[in-house]
Structures are given as C-alpha cells and as structure tokens.
Amino acid sequence: MTSTHTNSHTEAAKMEQVITEFFYKSLLIILESRSSYVSSRNYSGEQTVSSPSSSSSSSSSVRPRDKWFNLALRECPSALENLDLCRRSNFEPVVVDVILEQKPLDWGPASFSPTSDLVRNLSSKNKNSYFWNSDQQDESGSEMKCEKIIERWFVQHESRKGRDCNSGNRRSSCNNLSALYKKLILMLRSLYVTVRLLPAYNIFRDLNSSGLICSFKLVPRVSSFVEPLTRKEEVDMQRFWFTPVDTSCGRLCLSVLYHSSISDMSSESSTPMSPQFIPDYVGSPLADPLRRFPSLPVSHGSPSSLPFSRRHSWSYDHYKASPPLVSFSPSPTHSESNALVSNPSSLGLPPMSLPPHPPETSLAHKRNTNFDEYCPSPNFSASPSPSPSPSLPIYIPRTHLSKALLRSESAPVNIAAPKLANTPALSGKQNLPPCPPLKITRAGTSRTDNIRVPAETDATIEKIFSFGKEDCWKYSGVKAFSNSSPRISCSRSSSRSLQDDFDYSEFPCPFDVEDGEMMDPGSRKSQDAAVGALVRLLKKAPPLRQNVSLNFSEASRPEILSNSIPKQSQILEAVTVEYAAAPNIASFRLVASKTTTDALEELRGYKVMKNLLLSEGGKAYTSNVASAAEHSSTSKGT
Amino acid sequence: MNCEVCQLKELEVEHFEIREVLRCILHTIVFHRALGLVRPKDVDLELFEITYVQCGDVELEKKIDEKIDHFISWVEKHPNKKSQICLSFYEVKSKQPSWFTNKTERLYWEQWYINLNVTQHPKHHSSKSHHTKLVVDPGESATEERSSRRAMVEASLREVLFQIIKFVNEKKDHVPPISEGVIYFPYEITIPSSSDSAFGMDMIKRMLHSGHPTMLS
Numbered sequence: 066m067t068s069t070h071t072n073s074h075t076e077a078a079k080m081e082q083v084i085t086e087f088f089y090k091s092l093l094i095i096l097e098s099r100s101s102y103v104s105s106r107n108y109s110g111e112q113t114v115s116s117p118s119s120s121s122s123s124s125s126s127v128r129p130r131d132k133w134f135n136l137a138l139r140e141c142p143s144a145l146e147n148l149d150l151c152r153r154s155n156f157e158p159v160v161v162d163v164i165l166e167q168k169p170l171d172w173g174p175a176s177f178s179p180t181s182d183l184v185r186n187l188s189s190k191n192k193n194s195y196f197w198n199s200d201q202q203d204e205s206g207s208e209m210k211c212e213k214i215i216e217r218w219f220v221q222h223e224s225r226k227g228r229d230c231n232s233g234n235r236r237s238s239c240n241n242l243s244a245l246y247k248k249l250i251l252m253l254r255s256l257y258v259t260v261r262l263l264p265a266y267n268i269f270r271d272l273n274s275s276g277l278i279c280s281f282k283l284v285p286r287v288s289s290f291v292e293p294l295t296r297k298e299e300v301d302m303q304r305f306w307f308t309p310v311d312t313s314c315g316r317l318c319l320s321v322l323y324h325s326s327i328s329d330m331s332s333e334s335s336t337p338m339s340p341q342f343i344p345d346y347v348g349s350p351l352a353d354p355l356r357r358f359p360s361l362p363v364s365h366g367s368p369s370s371l372p373f374s375r376r377h378s379w380s381y382d383h384y385k386a387s388p389p390l391v392s393f394s395p396s397p398t399h400s401e402s403n404a405l406v407s408n409p410s411s412l413g414l415p416p417m418s419l420p421p422h423p424p425e426t427s428l429a430h431k432r433n434t435n436f437d438e439y440c441p442s443p444n445f446s447a448s449p450s451p452s453p454s455p456s457l458p459i460y461i462p463r464t465h466l467s468k469a470l471l472r473s474e475s476a477p478v479n480i481a482a483p484k485l486a487n488t489p490a491l492s493g494k495q496n497l498p499p500c501p502p503l504k505i506t507r508a509g510t511s512r513t514d515n516i517r518v519p520a521e522t523d524a525t526i527e528k529i530f531s532f533g534k535e536d537c538w539k540y541s542g543v544k545a546f547s548n549s550s551p552r553i554s555c556s557r558s559s560s561r562s563l564q565d566d567f568d569y570s571e572f573p574c575p576f577d578v579e580d581g582e583m584m585d586p587g588s589r590k591s592q593d594a595a596v597g598a599l600v601r602l603l604k605k606a607p608p609l610r611q612n613v614s615l616n617f618s619e620a621s622r623p624e625i626l627s628n629s630i631p632k633q634s635q636i637l638e639a640v641t642v643e644y645a646a647a648p649n650i651a652s653f654r655l656v657a658s659k660t661t662t663d664a665l666e667e668l669r670g671y672k673v674m675k676n677l678l679l680s681e682g683g684k685a686y687t688s689n690v691a692s693a694a695e696h697s698s699t700s701k702g703t
Numbered sequence: 704m705n706c707e708v709c710q711l712k713e714l715e716v717e718h719f720e721i722r723e724v725l726r727c728i729l730h731t732i733v734f735h736r737a738l739g740l741v742r743p744k745d746v747d748l749e750l751f752e753i754t755y756v757q758c759g760d761v762e763l764e765k766k767i768d769e770k771i772d773h774f775i776s777w778v779e780k781h782p783n784k785k786s787q788i789c790l791s792f793y794e795v796k797s798k799q800p801s802w803f804t805n806k807t808e809r810l811y812w813e814q815w816y817i818n819l820n821v822t823q824h825p826k827h828h829s830s831k832s833h834h835t836k837l838v839v840d841p842g843e844s845a846t847e848e849r850s851s852r853r854a855m856v857e858a859s860l861r862e863v864l865f866q867i868i869k870f871v872n873e874k875k876d877h878v879p880p881i882s883e884g885v886i887y888f889p890y891e892i893t894i895p896s897s898s899d900s901a902f903g904m905d906m907i908k909r910m911l912h913s914g915h916p917t918m919l920s
Contacts (some may be wrong), residue, residue, distance in 0.1 A: 243880065247875070
C-alpha cells in the first residue's frame with residue numbers, strides 16, 4: 066500500500082516534471098528563434114559530430130536541461146526569465162506574443178536590446194488600426210512606435226476534470242510516461258521545424274544575421290494572460306494546431322496564430338537601405354530655383370569639355386540633364402531584403418539624408434556659419450587628394466565627408482579681397498586667388514594657407530580691386546569657383562584675418578547665402594573658365610615691375626653700382642632679382658607681397674641706411690687709409 | 704503494427720532544384736524520426752527562403768547525399784519523367800532462418816513517398832531564335848516567369864513540409880519505442896532504378912521482408 070502510494074506519487078511527480086519541462090522546452094524553442102541573441106541556430110553550427118556511438122559520451126558537453134526530450138538547445142535568457150511561469154503546479158497557460166516593432170526615430174542602443182522584455186500592452190484604442198498600431202504614442206508623445214503582434218503561441222495543459230490523475234497501476238503509469246515522453250518528443254520536433262517555417266522566422270534570421278541597423282525588431286512577450294486579439298487582427302491571421310498529447314490528467318495543447326502576410330509586409334518596406342535618388346531635395350534646381358549671378362566669361366565652349374567640371378546639383382539646369390546625386394544614407398551591405406526598409410519616411414531615418422552635393426558643398430549647406438573659415442579653392446575639385454572623379458554620382462560616407470571637410474579646412478583660398486590693396490596694415494601674409502596654371506599644393510608649402518603672388522601683380526591686383534564693385538566680382542573669378550563657400554575666406558594662418566578687414570556689407574558677395582538659400586546654379590562657372598578669365602586679366606594688367614623697377618632704378622641703381630658694402634648690395638640685388646624674376650605667370654614664386662607704398666617706403670629706408678653706412682664706411686676708409694699711410698711712413702722712417 | 708504511408712504532394716522541380724528540394728524533405732522527415740539526443744542544425748536553402756533542420760549527423764548527411772546523387776543520375780537518364788523516392792523506416796526483427804528469407808527481417812512501420820516531376824523548361828528557346836527580330840524584351844518576361852515559378856515551387860515545398868509536420872503530429876502511436884543509444888530509426892531510401900523491372904523487384908523484396916503487401920495509396 067505504502068509502496069503503491071509512493072510509486073504513484075513518484076509517477077505523478079515525474080509526470081508533473083515532464084509537463085513542466087515540456088512547457089519550458091516549448092518556450093525555449095519559440096523564444097530562441099524569435100529573440101535576437103545567440104540562438105541554437107548558431108549553437109548548432111558549432112556542434113561536433115554526433116554519432117550513435119558518441120551519444121552517450123556527449124552527455125558531458127550537454128547541460129542537464131538540454132537533454133530533455135533529446136533536443137539539445139542552448140539556454141535562452143528570455144526563457145530562463147520565464148522559468149517560474151513554467152513551474153507553476155497548476156500549469157497555467159503560457160502565451161508568447163511575438164511583436165514586430167518598428168521604431169522610426171529612436172536609433173538609440175536601447176532600441177535593439179535583445180531582451181524579451183518588453184513592450185507595454187497595447188492600449189485598447191489602438192487595436193483597431195490596421196496592421197501597424199501607428200497611432201500609438203508614448204505617454205509623453207515623444208516618439209512613434211509601431212508594433213504588431215505577428216504571432217501568438219499558446220502552450221497549455223488542459224486538465225481533465227472528474228478523474229483521478231494518479232489512478233492506475235504502476236506498469237500502466239510507466240508505459241504512459243514513456244509513451245507520453247515519446248509523443249512529446251515528436252511534438253517538440255515538429256514545433257522546432259514549424260517555428261522555422263513561419264514567416265516571422267525569416268525576419269528573425271535576417272535581423273540576426275545582417276547585424277545592420279534596422280528599425281524593426283522582434284520582441285517576444287511571455288505572459289499568462291493576454292487580451293484577446295480583435296476580430297480584425299485575427300482575420301488576417303492563421304492558426305496552426307499541434308495535435309494535443311494526452312497526459313494522465315489532461316492534455317497538452319500547443320497552437321499558434323500567425324500572420325501569413327508578414328513577409329509581404331516586410332518585403333514592401335524592407336528593401337535594402339541603399340542609396341536612393343532624391344529628386345526634390347532641398348536646394349535642387351527643381352525644388353528651389355536659385356539665384357543667378359552675373360556670369361563670368363566662359364573660356365571653354367561646352368561645359369562638358371571642362372575637365373574639372375563637376376555635376377553639382379545646381380549645375381543641372383546648365384548642363385545636360387543628369388540624375389541627381391545619391392542621397393547620403395547608410396547603405397547596408399546585406400543583400401537580404403526582408404528585414405530592411407526601403408522607404409526612408411517609413412523607416413523614419415534620422416536626418417542623415419543630405420542634399421546630394423559634393424562633400425564640401427553639402428556641408429556648406431549645413432554649416433553656413435562656419436564657412437567663413439573655409440574657402441574651397443578652384444583647385445579643390447582637382448585636389449591633390451586621390452579622390453574619385455568629381456563627375457561621378459557620389460555616395461558619400463561620413464568618413465569621406467569629414468576628410469573632405471578637413472581638406473577644405475586646411476587650405477582655404479581667398480578668392481578675392483576687394484579691400485586688400487587699401488589695407489595698410491597688411492604687411493604680412495596676404496592671400497590672393499591662385500592662378501589656374503599654378504600648381505598650388507597645400508602640402509608642398511610650409512605655410513599651406515598662404516598663397517603668394519609676385520609683387521608685380523600687386524599693381525594688377527590693385528587695378529582689379531579698383532574696379533567697380535560689380536567688375537570686381539566679375540573679374541575676380543569668385544563666381545567661377547563653383548564651390549559652395551558662401552563667403553570669401555581668408556588664410557587661417559595669417560596673423561590677421563582678412564575677413565576682419567573686409568566690410569562685407571560693401572561688397573555683395575555672391576556666395577553670401579542666407580538661411581536656406583543656395584546659389585544660383587547658373588552663376589557658377591567652371592573653374593577653368595574663371596581661372597582663365599583671371600589669367601587674361603592679369604596679363605592685361607600693367608606689370609608691377611614698371612613701378613617697382615622704376616622705383617628701384619631711382620633708389621637703388623646708383624647704390625647698386627657704387628655700393629661697396631656687399632651686404633647691402635646683396636639685399637638690393639635680391640630684391641631686384643625677386644621682383645624681376647616673375648614676368649612669367651607660370652613661374653611665379655610665391656613671396657610675401659607688400660603693397661607698393663610699403664615697398665617704396667622700405668626702399669627709402671634702405672637708401673637712407675645705405676647712405677649712412679657709406680658715409681661711415683667712407684670715413685672709416687679714409688681714416689684707415691690715413692692710418693695706413695701714417696704707419697708706413699712711420700715704419701719707413703724707422 | 705501497421706505501416707503508415709504518407710504520399711506527399713507532387714512537386715514540379717527543375718533539374719538544378721532537385722538536390723535542395725530532396726535534401727530539405729528527406730532531412731525534415733528524418734529529423735522527426737531521430738528521437739535520440741540530437742543537436743539540431745539549421746540549414747538555409749539557397750534557392751528558396753526556407754530553413755530546414757538536420758539532425759547534425761554527418762554519416763546520415765552523407766548517405767542522403769549519396770542517394771540524391773543516384774537519383775539525379777537516374778533523372779538525367781530519364782528526363783521529363785515523374786519519379787518517386789521512398790523513405791522507409793523499419794524495425795529489424797530476428798526471424799527463423801529459412802530457405803527464402805534471411806535471419807532478420809525488416810518491419811516497415813512507416814513509408815514516405817516523395818513525388819517529383821522533374822521538368823526542363825525551354826529557357827534557351829529565346830536565345831536560339833536569333834532570326835526572330837520581333838522579340839519584345841524577352842529578358843524581363845523570362846525573369847518574371849522564372850521568379851514566379853520559383854515562388855510557386857517554394858510555396859509547394861512549404862506545403863509539403865507542413866504536410867510532413869501534420870502527419871507526424873497526427874500519427875504517433877505507430878512509432879516504435881526509443882532505443883537507448885540510438886539517434887534515429889533505421890531507414891531506407893529507395894529511388895527508381897534504371898529499369899522498371901528492377902524497380903518492381905525492389906517492391907517484391909520489400910513485400911517479402913515486410914510480410915504484407917505494401918499499401919500504395
């Protein structure tokens with residue numbers, strides 16, 4: 066009697082344990098294929114050869130829990146969290162909701178935490194919205210989070226009422242237990258296969274394998290009691306029943322409600338986040354007609370023949386129609402399209418989509434205030450950096466953007482300085498627009514920010530700047546530099562910022578960009594055309610040498626001829642050579658330039674110094690000669 | 704013990720799809736009948752968006768691949784023919800040796816019939832018709848046709864897999880008890896042989912071993 070009671074109690078306990086472990090195992094199978102963590106999918110890839118001979122020896126590598134139902138699976142944290150739920154003696158049903166969350170704006174790491182913890186309950190008012198509960202908002206209303214139950218799993222033990230579960234002899238109980246165990250093994254095998262055939266698994270697999278930033282995530286929710294789905298929700302879902310398995314006091318039931326069209330939905334909005342064409346971006350000629358500035362004379366005939374022309378967005382109406390540049394958006398490398406979203410608006414991509422400008426220009430659009438410091442040079446497009454052909458559509462990763470920005474930062478070029486000639490304090494460095502044939506390599510010069518021109522061009526430049534304002538801008542080649550610099554920049558290394566000396570109110574800079582305003586694409590000329598115009602201008606300008614050399618001739622020639630002090634003559638000769646050495650524009654040597662006035666003043670100073678030295682030298686010579694004569698006479702006398 | 708038979712839905716596949724389809728179906732069935740301790744291995748099909756499960760037994764995988772190779776060879780010799788592959792599970796029972804039978808006999812308790820219709824689509828017809836200049840964009844239509852066909856095959860394969868799952872769930876009583884140390888039940892894969900007569904002989908052999916006529920439904 067006692068033994069029978071003990072045996073039956075043992076059998077009942079075993080039965081209870083089997084049922085509990087079935088609950089846990091089924092939960093584990095569901096969660097490990099729906100939670101984004103290292104699932105058995107990856108675990109099985111590492112497995113060793115499993116043969117009948119090694120099955121017994123493999124027990125050491127298999128945790129005790131894994132052996133249940135002869136299905137070795139890796140532990141799932143979310144399943145372990147809900148172990149207590151499975152261990153309840155009254156075998157309350159376990160419901161697992163697999164929720165597909167879409168977070169359009171929140172890209173923080175918390176969005177992608179691979180936990181099964183989750184999602185707050187859907188408020189009843191949002192249940193009627195079709196598929197996505199897009200109306201749902203946070204209590205603070207800060208973000209929109211769309212979520213949808215795409216699967217609902219039911220694991221339950223239906224107790225058989227009115228019967229004694231512990232009745233029956235030992236033998237039948239044992240048989241029942243082994244038979245039950247076998248049937249539960251079969252059921253769990255089919256569950257394992259089924260979870261991988263349902264549409265949600267493809268999403269899980271893609272999210273897990275791609276590792277890309279996606280706005281979707283699968284969030285399983287485990288609970289005992291859930292609100293029933295609305296009729297509308299259930300209509301779109303299909304149910305799959307696993308054949309219940311009878312136990313000694315009831316039966317174990319397993320079923321699933323799933324969305325069969327989830328793959329269609331995800332595939333609609335799940336194309337890869339590849340570069341996309343944005344035809345109507347801010348600042349495009351189509352969306353926003355830009356100002357046109359008086360165009361510079363174009364030296365070249367066809368725009369297409371310009372070697373350094375770039376397909377800027379604002380140049381489309383000028384040149385042949387070409388597709389807009391690609392948008393700047395993260396592009397996944399994963400080719401699977403199921404889990405990715407194509408429509409940026411649905412994705413709610415963060416504002417990373419910049420207008421498809423070249424790097425420096427796109428940043429110009431964003432950082433207007435900082436462009437005072439940047440002055441893309443006409444050579445920027447043909448910069449020394451090994452950048453690709455500027456005419457290609459550009460997909461600009463962030464790193465390249467930053468590099469481009471650095472490049473622009475490192476070598477600003479002052480295109481035109483209207484007040485340059487009239488700034489007396491500019492005794493130091495002064496930036497002038499480089500001439501196109503010049504190979505101005507920023508890296509090559511010690512002072513990368515300074516662009517020096519020979520002094521004989523000073524007069525030319527002076528004449529340039531003495532033109533009317535419009536003419537100034539017309540010939541300065543500012544507009545020709547089709548870069549987005551809204552300001553005339555200055556050398557950053559100059560002791561004085563030319564900007565400070567400029568009075569921008571006097572000169573309507575064509576690149577002054579008001580908020581949100583972009584330049585007229587028609588005003589931009591090719592860099593070569595602008596540079597060519599400048600070259601012509603410089604050629605036409607009277608040489609500086611005439612003034613300077615005359616001044617020198619006045620002041621220095623007699624001194625050169627009669628100079629007995631090598632040092633002084635060397636200085637003068639150097640100056641003369643320096644100024645005379647650069648009629649050829651191609652062989653300009655960039656030296657510190659000064660204004661003519663300053664040069665003349667300096668020359669006068671040297672003249673005075675020379676005279677002084679000469680006079681002193683003459684006296685010294687005379688005295689020396691006299692002393693020498695005296696000495697010789699003295700010596701002779703002795 | 705009755706022998707449960709499951710006739711799976713016929714699949715129309717192309718030659719290059721045979722291997723993947725058969726691997727998927729055969730491994731799925733065997734996984735359901737591998738009741739020993741297994742570490743499941745997920746395998747993603749390359750041609751279809753389907754993931755199936757293997758037992759993880761390398762020996763089993765080799766045997767299945769061998770049989771598939773034999774079947775493909777047979778298909779190449781008998782193109783455009785409907786074919787059937789039979790996966791049988793049996794128990795080995797010792798028997799009194801006699802003149803006609805061996806000491807052991809196989810008691811088949813389950814048989815799965817995989818029905819395939821291997822077709823060869825005339826995909827190269829458009830490329831051969833060079834003389835025809837009126838071909839209106841054959842590339843796009845061929846691609847669409849291919850993709851729609853592929854989707855159909857995938858849907859059919861998925862149906863077959865669910866058919867297997869349902870069969871396994873509905874019929875459990877005939878499955879023999881699990882032996883200690885045995886991962887999967889003994890099985891046999893029968894493919895059509897080169898001659899029909901040989902195929903018939905295989906059937907007769909099976910009948911002799913099983914002791915009762917094979918139920919073909």
